[in-house]
Amino acid sequence: MIRFYLLVLGVFFSGLSSAQNQPAAVEENVLSLNEFLAYVKEYHPVAKLANFEISSAQAELLKSRGAFDPQVMVDWKNKEFKGTEYYDVLNSTFKIPTWYGIEVKAGFEQNQGQFLNAENTVPDDGLYSAGVSVPIGQGLFINQRMADLRQAKIMQDLSQAQSDIRLNHLLSSAVMAYLDWYLANREVKLFDDFVGRAEVRFDGIKKSALSGNIPTIDTLEAGIIVQNRKLSLEQSNLKLIKSRLQLSNFLWFEDNIPLELDPFVIPEELSEGSLDPVLGTNFLQLENFVLEDHPKIKALDYKIDRLEVDRQLKAEMLKPQLDLEYNFINERVGQFENFNTNDYKAGLFFKLPLFLRKERGNLKLAKIKVNEARLDLDYESLQLQNKIQASRNEILSYNRQLSTFQSIVTDYASLLRAEERKFSFGESSVFLINSREVSLIDSRLKEIKVFEKLLKSKVELFNVLINDISLD
Template identity: 20%
Template sequence: MIRLLAGFALALAAPLALAAPLAVAAPLALAPPTANAAELSLQQVLRSSAAHAPQILEAVARQKQADARLLSTQGLYDLVFEGDAQWRALGYYDNASAEFRATRPMTGNGGATYAGYRLSMGPFASYDGKSITNGLGEVKVGAVFALLRDRLIDDRRGRMAIAGLDTELAELEREMVAIGVQRRAIEAYQQWVAAGQRLRIYRDLLDLAAARQTSIEKQVGAGARPAMLAVENRQNIVRRQALLVRAGQDLEVQANALSLFLRDETGQPLVPKSEDLPAALPRLAMPTATHEDDAIRARADVQMLMTRLQQASARSALAQNELRPRLDLRVEGSKDFGDGGPLGYVRQPLEAIVGVRFSVPLEQRQARGKIAEAAAETDALVHRRRLLEQQLTVEIANLKAQVTGSDKLAHLVLDEAGLAARMAEAERRRFSLGASDFLLVNLREEAAADARLRQVEAEYRVSASRAELVASLVDRGQLGLE
């Protein structure tokens, strides 16, 4: 019992005698491996994801669909050409007539402008005098102006406005999808790198036991150690091999997950190799200081709600337009050319016509229902936007707290890992000198490995929290979207 207590006293005294103050430098066991020139960087993954991720390409295709729908809506203002010709094949009057007309709707008024040409041939009845033209036909131009209903907005302009806002929604949706994809790409890359670092730790732990096995077997052969010690260390090697196998499986799983974002020029997934692992986890820079309210209002999800509010306003304006009475003004001028017609009609002076048309809706239930529907939609969107802005404010505040806390924790865990590594190294020296036992040196090594694993976890939290903050504040440069 006394020998056991003395052994534990020596075990505690030796590493403490070697240990430096708490502000220790990271030992060799914690130093990251030398950076590989061919290592896979986060920027490479983000560039590949932004260019070839199917979700982003799908969002781009949907944006093109919205652009196509806008182009289709613009066709409401296309110039329309009409033609009408007839020939009386049988009957008392043998005549023929043809009329051609081109109409274009106005973009700033619910009316339209038109121009036409009319020509008649052969005898007509006296009651068909309006159909008769001079020998070279009649040219007519005119316009219809909406004075009340359709003056400020009409169905064509309303549909154009809503379709234009649909293109903005599609663009904002593409932005949201791209941000989400890039955030998941960063997370997949971080988990892959962390899995690689855990694999290195378990490999180092196994190498220590394997190197010790060679030394123990020599000492057993020389009679300096009992044979059971070699069996016990061999058991420890097998257990550490199992840990290494599980870490390798996790690394393979994370590499397969990362291949969904890392793609070749044809868009096919690329599975990264273990040789591509970088030296350390990526640590994104803190986003540039900016006013949080402005950053929140500039987010795509908030802008989408603002765009939907504009669409609701356009639908409300269309419904209010239906409540107004219709009062249209028509102005038309016509001129005949050539000799007189078959009945001797000769229209020489220029004709001008001014007319109005009036109608008023009486019950207006359909329009009132649309107005109430648009008002309810606007109210719901306002509440949703307010809640979203409040949630984003809380989310950003929490993320900043996570970044600060994870940074502090990472520094503490780094010091802990450094001290644990120094104690394990000191215990191995004592074991090689015969001043320690196998159980204690094994515990020291596993404690050092656990400290390194906690360091990896702490570094992952630092990297992940910064990435979340970068995505929330939409730092396009660090997300690889510029």
């Protein structure tokens, strides 16, 4: 598989070695959420599959319209045996199907031969005909070809709604992967900072111990702290690598080439409101949200429309089949002065099952399916309303929790600075500094976790607004 490293600054590509040779440019390689989603929508295979679904529906619509195409039919039969022409029969027809089951026909017959059936006898120059075939009973207002065309048109709209659901689900998953990558980066930065602090403190304590100002045992405790911080950093780096690879699953380029995210690419800095303009999840936009515009509600509406067409067709089957056909005939096409209304061909076809058990059973099943679909629509509408309200309450709660944790982090940072100042005067110990630092790290991690829940709750709200599919 061909792999590329993706470096983003106006979107350009570079190898890993060249990126390593340019450490000063690392901070410039920022992949923003908007750029990332643009790549997903443009090149991801699932996004292309959504377009194929629409194309397939358009092909089905074209196919169903074929039932209304004009038709030319030619039927020619000839038999000769031992120099005798038994018959030469030519019957050609031009037929135009119309919407309400009526068919307009025009034809030409020319038959000859010694053993020609008497009913096929026509003038030497042939016989022209023009007329209509009309279903008086079953099939006048709806028939199979009308139902197929209506359902194909509905299916086109349904495919668009399903395509939107598929694409939006892809975008929801992509945003989740981006958030995991962003939060893993934050954890790495957090532990990298505390590793640096622990190493500086260890160097200072070691120098003080060597000069005899503090007990040597303090260097052992300070060294253990350094190792613990490095262990936490390594665990965070592993989490970052996994999140980076997970994010790479959503990065593709032209010709279905998968991309791999370069280790030096970093996410943009996010705040509590960063996702709102991208996902449309601020509460002002929610006030203008129309439930009927939700892709899933649209899809259920289109499903009901399709079932309703099928119900109408099944109801039509209860009528008796009564088809009338009438054709004027003339020896010369276009010579209306010799036209005689008494020259015609006519026919009638009647059919009616006596008990209609099959037809009544099909209609009953069709009605049940329509009722089931309507109940499903009502249930999903109520569920969506409740999920939207639950998501709003969740976001408000996480906002309040985040504000509280930010205040706690500030207070713990003040306590740590005060403890370090006391230690510099010889009034504290490495144990107390480590205790304060552990409390600060724990509160910072909790702050990051709540921030993660806040952002992901907005993605969940976005998912409810456009998909209503549960995300892991």
